[in-house]
Amino acid sequence: MPRKLPSLSAAKAFEAAARLLSFRAAAEELSVTHSAISHQVKSLEAQLGVLLFKRGPQSVSLTEAGRLYFPVLRDALDRIAEGTELVRAMESPKELTVQVYITMAVNWLIPRLYDFQQRFPDIKVRLETSRVSWDFDAEHADLGIVLQTPSDPSVHREVLARAAVTPLCSPKLLGGKNGISRPEDLHRFPLLKIYTSPQDWPTWFKKAGVEAAVESEAITVDSYILAYEAAMEGQGVAMGLRPFAMPDLKVERRLVAPFGIVAERPDSWLLVCRPERLDRPAVRAFRNWLREAAGTAPAKVA
DNA sequence: TGCTACCTAAGTGGGATCAG
DNA sequence: CTGATCCCACTTAGGTAGCA
Numbered sequence: 001m002p003r004k005l006p007s008l009s010a011a012k013a014f015e016a017a018a019r020l021l022s023f024r025a026a027a028e029e030l031s032v033t034h035s036a037i038s039h040q041v042k043s044l045e046a047q048l049g050v051l052l053f054k055r056g057p058q059s060v061s062l063t064e065a066g067r068l069y070f071p072v073l074r075d076a077l078d079r080i081a082e083g084t085e086l087v088r089a090m091e092s093p094k095e096l097t098v099q100v101y102i103t104m105a106v107n108w109l110i111p112r113l114y115d116f117q118q119r120f121p122d123i124k125v126r127l128e129t130s131r132v133s134w135d136f137d138a139e140h141a142d143l144g145i146v147l148q149t150p151s152d153p154s155v156h157r158e159v160l161a162r163a164a165v166t167p168l169c170s171p172k173l174l175g176g177k178n179g180i181s182r183p184e185d186l187h188r189f190p191l192l193k194i195y196t197s198p199q200d201w202p203t204w205f206k207k208a209g210v211e212a213a214v215e216s217e218a219i220t221v222d223s224y225i226l227a228y229e230a231a232m233e234g235q236g237v238a239m240g241l242r243p244f245a246m247p248d249l250k251v252e253r254r255l256v257a258p259f260g261i262v263a264e265r266p267d268s269w270l271l272v273c274r275p276e277r278l279d280r281p282a283v284r285a286f287r288n289w290l291r292e293a294a295g296t297a298p299a300k301v302a
Numbered sequence: 303t304g305c306t307a308c309c310t311a312a313g314t315g316g317g318a319t320c321a322g
Numbered sequence: 323c324t325g326a327t328c329c330c331a332c333t334t335a336g337g338t339a340g341c342a
Contacts, residue, residue, distance in 0.1 A: 009335075023304060036336045038304065043334095055304065 006044050011073050013040035014052060018062055018070040082276060095124050096282040099144040102129040103224040103245040104269075109145075111248070116289050123282045142283050144272045145244070145290075156275045160294050161243050163265040165200045168240040168247070168255045169231055180237070180258050183208040190236030192227040193220045200239040200265070207263035231255060244269055244294070 006014075016026035017037055027034040045052050052066035062070060100109055105127060113125065128141065147163055173180050173189065180186065183205070191201055205212040221227050224241050231238035232254040240246050240257060247255055271290060277283050 007334095032335090033337060034304070035306090035338080038306090039336070042305090060304080 006047055007040075010040045010044040010047075011077065013037045014044050014066075015070065015073045015077055017041060017053070017060070018066060019074065021060060021062075023060065094122050094282060095126065096143065096286055097126045097128060097141045098286065099128045099141040099146075101145070101147070101223075101245065103228075103241065104145060105129045106225055107247050108244040112293050115293070116286065119289065120282075120285050123285060125286070142273065142277055142280065143286060146270050146272055147267050148270075156273045156278060157270045160269040160271055160291070162268050164242045164262045165204055165239045165265060166242065166257050166262045167204065167237050167259060168228065168249075168257055169237040170234040170254060171256045172234050173237070174256065174258060183210040183259060183261065186210075186237055190219050192230050192236045192238045194224055194227060194239070195220045195222055197239075197241075197265075200241075203265065204239065204261070204263040208259070208261045228255065 012030060013026060013036070016029050017023050020026050020029065023037045023041070024034045027037045030037070041053065048065070048069075050065045051063050052069060053060045054063055098109075109127070113127075116123075116125070145160065167186065169180060169189070175181060178188070180189065193201060202212045219230070219236055221230065224238070224245050227236075227238035228240075228247055230236055232252075238255075240255075242262065249255060249257060271287065273283060273287070278287070
């Protein structure tokens with residue numbers, strides 16, 4: 001016997017309107033006009049032969065039938081969404097879109113990606129980068145490595161490492177009468193600041209037990225990688241971001257870390273991912289590889 | 303803020319036709 | 323006879339405008 005089901009459009013319209021208790025808000029969420037929501041709800045009520053909403057002059061509320069029907073449809077739509085995501089994941093199990101900061105990509109991820117490709121040659125990695133902070137695009141990307149807590153609470157997060165900073169400069173600036181040998185000496189050099197991380201220098205000076213440098217003397221750039229480039233040219237002292245955004249100082253001889261003083265930042269490097277994608281083979285492979293390469297045990301953030 | 307009338311565009315289904 | 327294709331009428335979804 002065939003199932004007697006409402007149309008998916010009507011179910012979506014009713015679920016959104018019931019959840020938001022507003023036809024207009026539901027219309028905005030579903031990218032249609034409020035008229036379309038009204039049509040859909042009305043057709044659903046006609047099909048059921050019962051009113052689902054009490055229409056007031058300025059608002060709507062659920063009838064008893066509406067209150068009964070709402071959780072049923074909500075759960076059903078959730079299950080459809082989960083199932084759809086599973087099938088979609090099966091369709092392209094070998095592709096992986098990863099979002100990371102450009103400094104992390106250049107200094108840490110790209111030098112190690114060869115190892116991942118050697119181990120998983122059939123997984124195609126698409127790397128997307130950003131110079132400054134961004135909201136992880138959970139719809140578009142499979143995985144992300146971010147410094148801040150992502151705004152979307154439905155995203156799975158796990159800590160890779162606590163972020164920390166330490167100064168980096170050209171070896172040309174070291175030693176001698178006018179060179180850098182103590183933390184106080186930094187006050188005589190331009191300090192390269194990242195405008196999204198203004199607390200790096202004050203945090204580090206506090207850790208070093210030295211009065212912070214005058215702000216007006218700082219040069220500001222929009223990414224750590226630009227600061228490193230400027231520091232290599234001897235144009236100032238950059239703040240190195242550990243652990244994933246640091247240049248390899250054994251290879252990159254144009255930069256040195258003059259002090260062993262490392263100051264922890266309040267944030268951490270997080271691996272973020274939509275929960276329903278965690279079981280995708282490519283996501284699982286990349287996540288395990290990343291944790292191994294980062295040398296961390298999984299630690300989920302609540 | 304929601305309802306209704308009216309309109310348009312896109313989708314659907316059934317019949318006609320044709321080729322293998 | 324069967325399957326593919328085309329055409330056309332009908333249905334459906336959603337938009338605009340006006341109203342309560």
